[in-house]
Amino acid sequence: MNKIFYKPNIIISKCLNFDNCRFNGDMINDNFLKKLWEFVNYIPVCPEVAIWLWVPRMPLRLVNIDNETRLLQPSSKSDLTDKMDDFSIEFLKKQKNIDGFIMKNRSPSCGIKDVKIYDKEDSHTINTKHSAWIFWKNILEIYNSYPIEDEWRLKNFRLREEFLTKIFCLAEFREISRTKKIVDLTEFQAKNKYLFMFYSQSIQVLLWQILASYNKENIEEIYSYYYKQLLKLFDNPTKIWKMINSLNHIFWYFKDTCSKEEKEFFIETLDVYREWRIPTSSVISILKTWALRDKKEYILKQTILNPFPKELIELSDSWRLLEL
Ligand code: SF4
Structure with a gap:
């Protein structure tokens, strides 16, 4: 008895098997996600490259400023929050027939859980590890209730x-x-x-x-x-x-x-x-x-x-x- 499975459409962080787009030019090789590739339609996206950051680039971090989480690049003193917000809303609204998301674990841009949020741009003190980040927040607003995981949680x-x-x-x-x-x-x-x-x-x-x-x-x-x-x-x-x-x-x-x-x-x-x-x-x-x-x-x-x-x-x- 062979059941027919239809291919789910999955938005995935591009650095997971697709592109060397991490800040240091790396890509994550994940065997399970490779295997899954045959059975789903992946829609890869790198939000940081999409807002015109280079590879390699200096790292970004989330910082709590006046009770608001901002996306900063400390080396260039840039606040990329609004840029990322605009991109993510535009990108997510354009997508059709999405069945789920697989995001990169702990990334300040893509992470869905356990993302470090610092209390100052240049400090080592972590204010919280619960992500409330823009890309994720916008996924929740636009794709409320859809299946979302990261590559690390999928190892369980x-x-x-x-x-x-x-x-x-x-x-x-x-x-x-x-x-x-x-x-x-x-x-x-x-x-x-x-x-x-x-x-x-x-x-x-x-x-x-x-x-x-x-x-x-x-x-x-x-x-x-x-x-x-x-x-x-x-x-x-x-x-x-x-x-x-x-x-x-x-x-x-x-x-x-x-x-x-x-x-x-x-x-x-x-x-x-x-x-x-x-x-x-x-x-x-x-x-x-x-x-x-x-x-x-x-x-x-x-x-x-x-x-x-x-x-x-x-x-x-x-x-x-x-x-x-
Ligand atoms: S975690 Fe997201 S923003 Fe960072 S490199 Fe991967 S796809 Fe790009």
Whole structure:
């Protein structure tokens, strides 16, 4: 059973595998992002080069001035805040059909988390590490609720699987939106039932209600409202209890066909999963094997069983990130 995956459109920091555009002329080689390249459409951007900074260049830094975060280049005494703000708004507004973002970790221009903000232009004192930077802030304003990660956080298998699941689901939604048929949307909703339960059962119910309000005149509104709610659903943090609840619902389909030993094994696996010692894909593969054995077509069609191309399943992990 080969599922077709539509390519998500992903805005990515250009120094991640694309160009030697870092301040010191470096590029970051990231193997996972290289592998992902085959399955997504990347839209690379380097905001610093886009505002006419040279490579190599003296570094920029974020400085807190009068409770406002400014982007400065201390060596040239330039304040690049407004320039960067103008560029990022113009660039982001021009983009169409975006499904997610991958930004460079800790960069003063692209970083989404853990970016140093200094208390003075020339000091070594870090005022805060929480980024509120312009490019990121504008992404949040214009692309509120879209999947956003950085290359470092994607080294954690939990965050990576979540990000991939969301972008491939959003890309499929975009695909069915091209023809806007209610039958496609109903099928989309049905096969994402257990995936959506990972995020929010109440929004999942709301999505069904949106479908139920269909009449021949309102298909455009239905798709548009459904998409907004879908983004809102993915913006909900997954919680292990929600995930286990959803997986248990699938497990229920095999209550009559699994042996006592198989059931015990599954419950033990869930216990390990509860502590995040194995990725979701490990639990899913057990359910998938049973669904294939028992020919459970409804379960086999569920997105949660094939949320993203299998070539992207990786068990490598950075545990440290779970604490962030
Ligand atoms: S982090 Fe962003 S601004 Fe810095 S080099 Fe990479 S793409 Fe350019």
